[in-house]
Amino acid sequence: MSFNTFGHLFRVTTFGESHGAAIGCVVDGCPPRIPLAAADIQRDLDRRRPGQSRFTTQRREPDTVRILSGVFVDEASGQEVTTGTPIALVIENVDQRSKDYADIKDKYRPGHAGYTYDAKYGLHDYRGGGRASARETAARVAAGAIARKIVPGMNVRAALIQMGPHQVDRTRWDWAEVTNNPFFSPDPALVPVLEQFLDDVRRRGSSVGAVIEVVAESVPAGLGAPVYGKLDSDIAAALMGINAVKGVEIGDGFATAAMSGEENADEMRMGNDRRPRFLSNHAGGILGGISTGQDIVARFAVKPTSSILVPRRTVDRYGNETEIVTKGRHDPCVGIRAVPIGEAMMACVLADHYLRQRGQVGPAVEWPFAKPGQ
Numbered sequence: 001m002s003f004n005t006f007g008h009l010f011r012v013t014t015f016g017e018s019h020g021a022a023i024g025c026v027v028d029g030c031p032p033r034i035p036l037a038a039a040d041i042q043r044d045l046d047r048r049r050p051g052q053s054r055f056t057t058q059r060r061e062p063d064t065v066r067i068l069s070g071v072f073v074d075e076a077s078g079q080e081v082t083t084g085t086p087i088a089l090v091i092e093n094v095d096q097r098s099k100d101y102a103d104i105k106d107k108y109r110p111g112h113a114g115y116t117y118d119a120k121y122g123l124h125d126y127r128g129g130g131r132a133s134a135r136e137t138a139a140r141v142a143a144g145a146i147a148r149k150i151v152p153g154m155n156v157r158a159a160l161i162q163m164g165p166h167q168v169d170r171t172r173w174d175w176a177e178v179t180n181n182p183f184f185s186p187d188p189a190l191v192p193v194l195e196q197f198l199d200d201v202r203r204r205g206s207s208v209g210a211v212i213e214v215v216a217e218s219v220p221a222g223l224g225a226p227v228y229g230k231l232d233s234d235i236a237a238a239l240m241g242i243n244a245v246k247g248v249e250i251g252d253g254f255a256t257a258a259m260s261g262e263e264n265a266d267e268m269r270m271g272n273d274r275r276p277r278f279l280s281n282h283a284g285g286i287l288g289g290i291s292t293g294q295d296i297v298a299r300f301a302v303k304p305t306s307s308i309l310v311p312r313r314t315v316d317r318y319g320n321e322t323e324i325v326t327k328g329r330h331d332p333c334v335g336i337r338a339v340p341i342g343e344a345m346m347a348c349v350l351a352d353h354y355l356r357q358r359g360q361v362g363p364a365v366e367w368p369f370a371k372p373g374q
């Protein structure tokens with residue numbers, strides 16, 4: 001009833017608030033005997049961590065993860081492996097500054113969740129946004145690091161493709177560049193433009209939105225379910241569930257509305273590997289709610305940070321009209337740190353569907369079929 005859990009067979013429950021003692025998650029349903037060390041998870045957490053450049057919040061959180069349960073040393077390899085029991089992960093909160101929120105504790109930040117939490121629960125933890133804070137997404141990134149290990153050979157990566165009016169030039173797309181700049185931009189020429197743009201946004205005490213593209217490679221065909229467990233609907237729900245996300249598209253998404261049937265058709269030929277070879281991927285790797293074996297491609301739009309220094313009109317908890325200016329340490333563009341979060345949510349959904357497919361169907365279907373009578 002309280003919806004802090006997602007997934008069916010790969011099941012993630014997160015807990016914690018921004019200014020509480022710790023955040024974390026329990027990952028249940030992870031198969032046994034998968035090598036798992038805290039360092040595997042830390043790698044992804046370090047990519048989401050705040051304070052790594054002047055373009056993200058200056059909150060200083062080391063986000064050090066501890067594995068509390070669900071792993072054991074495998075005698076044969078000497079490695080820590082999963083045991084098949086719940087994996088509990090905890091990340092302590094060490095850099096809270098609750099006093100930053102004292103001035104606005106009774107005022108609602110337009111675009112933030114204070115009013116809706118009050119309307120629903122009759123109270124809200126105003127310190128750093130409480131449960132609505134993106135601190136919670138560290139737990140998702142930790143779970144995603146485990147999920148990445150479940151689908152053999154799968155690679156999930158993401159990049160920021162637009163910030164405000166500035167878009168990447170796809171002819172310059174280079175995945176290797178994504179790790180070389182503070183924006184996760186795959187287009188090196190866009191980096192100086194974004195630096196100047198975001199410095200200006202920050203100087204004005206404002207904020208800006210962004211679009212992130214997530215690509216999952218080497219996902220086998222057949223994951224998903226035809227009607228109520230469509231792979232695309234589950235991916236959309238997972239990405240939409242990230243804080244500040246206001247739009248999701250799969251494949252060509254909204255652009256398909258302007259296409260003709262022949263433009264949109266992903267034509268098929270036979271590949272040398274006796275698998276179908278699609279001549280394009282407008283569908284984003286999913287047809288009928290089921291993966292095609294092509295790359296799964298999704299994009300999500302993140303709104304501008306609501307905590308800004310520019311005064312905005314609002315009301316307080318006692319029904320008075322007032323104004324608000326949100327000081328403290330905030331991301332001028334939350335889309336930057338949303339990149340590893342998008343990867344994690346995609347990995348969790350694909351791990352869950354991989355286990356569901358294995359549970360229902362077993363080993364992969366042999367394709368192409370032998371023609372009856374031959």
Ligand SMILES: Cc1cc2nc3c(=O)[nH]c(=O)nc-3n(C[C@H](O)[C@H](O)[C@H](O)COP(=O)(O)O)c2cc1C
Pocket residue numbers: 057111112113129132133134137242243244245303305306307329330331334335337338341
């Ligand atoms: C990585 C990330 C960082 C964020 N940082 C901030 C922040 O510094 N300040 C802020 O007001 N909102 C921040 N947000 C957005 C809020 O968490 C979010 O807007 C709020 O919970 C309301 O939910 P909604 O925007 O999904 O409706 C961040 C979101 C993400 C994904």
